[in-house]
Amino acid sequence: MPTVAKPFEPERLLTSAEVAAAFRVDPKTVTRWAQAGKLRSFKTLGGHRRFRESEVRALLADESAEVGGGQR
Numbered sequence: 001m002p003t004v005a006k007p008f009e010p011e012r013l014l015t016s017a018e019v020a021a022a023f024r025v026d027p028k029t030v031t032r033w034a035q036a037g038k039l040r041s042f043k044t045l046g047g048h049r050r051f052r053e054s055e056v057r058a059l060l061a062d063e064s065a066e067v068g069g070g071q072r
Helices: 018-024 027-036 053-071
Strands: 049-052
Touching: 018 027, 018 049, 018 053, 027 049, 049 053
Parallel strands: none
Antiparallel strands: none
16 A cells, blocks of 8 residues: 655744743743743744744753652
């Protein structure tokens, strides 16, 4: 049976508010993180920041590993 190629699925981009909710911080904090280079962002044509979901998840995983790593 031939393999059917999946259509290209672009990665989901998150807003500053969505990232802020995931980290439980203010959206302005997320903007500061982006300006400091802690989290990469892209700007839309309208000037709004967007964040790759995979990068946000990786940063969340790193943060939870640091918090949970020392409590055993």
